[in-house]
Amino acid sequence: MSELNNIALKILEKGKGILAADESTGTMTKRLEGVKVPSTPENRLLFRETLFSASGMSDCIGGVILYDETIKQTSSKKNKIPELISKMGSAPGIKVDTGAKVLAGSPEEKITEGLDGLRERLIEYHKLGAKFTKWRGVYNISKNYPSKLAIHVNAHALARYSALVQECNMVPIVEPEVLMDGEHSANDCYEKTSEVIKKCFDELILHKVDLKGIILKPNMILAGNKSKDKISNEEVANLTLKCLKNSVPSEVPGIAFLSGGQSEVEATENLDLINKNNNTNFIMSYSYGRALQQSALKLWSKNIQNIEGTQKVFNHRAKMNSLAAQGKWSKDLEI
Ligand code: 5MM
Numbered sequence: 001m002s003e004l005n006n007i008a009l010k011i012l013e014k015g016k017g018i019l020a021a022d023e024s025t026g027t028m029t030k031r032l033e034g035v036k037v038p039s040t041p042e043n044r045l046l047f048r049e050t051l052f053s054a055s056g057m058s059d060c061i062g063g064v065i066l067y068d069e070t071i072k073q074t075s076s077k078k079n080k081i082p083e084l085i086s087k088m089g090s091a092p093g094i095k096v097d098t099g100a101k102v103l104a105g106s107p108e109e110k111i112t113e114g115l116d117g118l119r120e121r122l123i124e125y126h127k128l129g130a131k132f133t134k135w136r137g138v139y140n141i142s143k144n145y146p147s148k149l150a151i152h153v154n155a156h157a158l159a160r161y162s163a164l165v166q167e168c169n170m171v172p173i174v175e176p177e178v179l180m181d182g183e184h185s186a187n188d189c190y191e192k193t194s195e196v197i198k199k200c201f202d203e204l205i206l207h208k209v210d211l212k213g214i215i216l217k218p219n220m221i222l223a224g225n226k227s228k229d230k231i232s233n234e235e236v237a238n239l240t241l242k243c244l245k246n247s248v249p250s251e252v253p254g255i256a257f258l259s260g261g262q263s264e265v266e267a268t269e270n271l272d273l274i275n276k277n278n279n280t281n282f283i284m285s286y287s288y289g290r291a292l293q294q295s296a297l298k299l300w301s302k303n304i305q306n307i308e309g310t311q312k313v314f315n316h317r318a319k320m321n322s323l324a325a326q327g328k329w330s331k332d333l334e335i
Contacts, residue, residue, distance in 0.1 A: 004213025005253060007131050007171045009283075011091050011215065012254040015322040016062030017286035018173075018215075020258070021048055021293070022095035022134060024067060031293075035301035041069065047300055049075045049084065050307050051293070056315030057088040060322035065093045065134045065173070065287070071125065082129030093132040093173070094125045096161070100138045109150040112137050112157055115164075122168040132171040134217070135161045137200075139176065141184040141192050141224065151199050159203035166213055173256070173287065175217035176200050180260050182224035186231045190221045190239050197247040211251040217287045218244070219260050220270055233266075237273035245280050254283035259291030264317060265334060267291035268324045275327030285325040292317050 011018065023031060029039035037043055048070055051057075064085050071094050073081050082092035096118060100110035112135060125133070137154035139146040158174050165172040178193045197218060204211065221239035223229040231239075244255060257274075259267040267288060274284050286292075296314040300306060316335065323329040 002210065002213055003169065004166060004171050004210060007091065008213060008215050008253045011062035011132065011171070012256065012283045012285045013062060015285075015326040016060055017288070017321055017325055018063045018065060018093070018256050019051065019061050019292055019318075020065045020134075020287050020289035021051065021070065022065040022067045023289065024099065025069060028067075031297060035297055037301050037304065041073075043304065044069065045073050045075070046304060047297065049081070050300065050310050051296065051314050052081065052084050052088065054311035054314050054318075056311070056318035057090050060318035061088075061090045063091040063093050063132060065095055067095055071128050071130065080129070086129065091131040092129050093134060094130040095134045095136075096121060096125065096165070097135040100136070103150055103153065106147050106149050109140065109145060109147060110138050111150070111153050115157060115160055118161065118164050119168070122164060122170065126168050126170060130170060132173060132215070133165045134173040134175060136175040136177055139178045139192070139196055141178060141182050141188055146178070146192060146196065151196055155196070155199040155203040158200055159207040159209060162204055162209045162214060163207040166210055171213055171215060172209075173215045173217050174200060174204070175258065177258055177260065178219050180219070180222050180225050183226045183228075184224040185227055185229040186221055186223040186235065186239055189223065190243055193219060193221060194243050194247045197243070201247070201249055211249055212253060214252060216248060216252055216255045217258055218255065220257055220262075220274075222260070222262070225261065233269050233273050236270050237277050240270075240274055241277060241279060244282065248282065250281060252282060254285060256285045256287035259286070259288040262291060264291045264294055268320045268329055269331070271321065272324035272327055272329040275325060278327070286321045288321065292321065
């Protein structure tokens with residue numbers, strides 16, 4: 001088994017998933033200001049180290065995606081953040097894209113940037129302890145979108161990124177996110193997500209990326225948040241499984257979903273149903289940002305010194321998702 005395949009499998013072993021704590025400073029500022037906490041480097045670190053040192057990390061979180069600021073910070077107990085995460089039995093990872101920018105040629109769409117100088121930045125992050133990385137392409141659905149152009153250029157960037165990451169002995173998380181914003185039906189989401197994922201794999205193969213050494217981070221198949229088309233959680237799970245079965249090559253060891261704006265319990269319930277009905281050989285787990293952090297952030301904001309209380313809320317969410325990653329969750333376990 002290759003070293004990269006080992007890292008990927010370890011991150012997702014025994015019901016573990018990924019904590020996406022890679023909000024850029026702009027996004028983290030919105031999150032903190034949303035709960036009336038000033039967005040200073042100290043506060044961003046305090047919230048994040050509270051999660052990274054919670055007991056739920058060891059059983060439920062196999063990897064943490066960090067942002068550039070955080071991977072270089074030192075905790076209040078004088079641990080370098082990647083060391084703290086490793087001590088908790090989890091793998092430190094890093095977001096390496098530099099954000100989604102307006103796509104020339106189709107200005108209502110986005111292309112993710114960050115390839116210039118990436119090889120050098122990867123060497124630095126690897127030295128800081130990163131075992132894996134993340135790059136997110138974003139696509140919106142409407143009558144004419146995503147365009148062939150957006151699908152093509154984002155897949156190309158994801159593949160160039162992945163090849164460079166593997167060259168530096170880290171596992172790339174490949175995140176093509178088809179957004180849930182809009183009036184589209186679940187069937188539109190199914191069609192567009194399938195097209196996006198297939199194109200990503202065409203490019204990954206062209207760039208000679210070792211598919212056994214990646215983790216795919218897709219969206220679930222959902223109706224748009226302004227859609228009249230309401231579908232059940234069972235249908236979400238079945239459509240998601242059908243899409244991934246038909247578009248992901250069997251060599252890929254694991255899939256870790258993004259939550260994409262679903263509520264915490266909805267993201268857990270859908271993941272649980274996906275696992276209860278999993279008719280693929282893929283590990284199906286989570287790489288949640290909002291769906292792992294929302295309640296913890298809300299409680300923490302009431303008293304930022306309430307470390308224990310915040311960790312309790314986070315541990316619960318992490319446990320619920322870990323059970324869901326094994327198809328063992330049920331509603332009565334929620335408090
Ligand atoms: C944690 O949020 C990440 C995005 O941050 P920026 O927009 O500031 O770059 C994001 O990539 C995240 O990792 C995924 O979208 C999953 O997060 P959710 O909240 O959708 O589970």
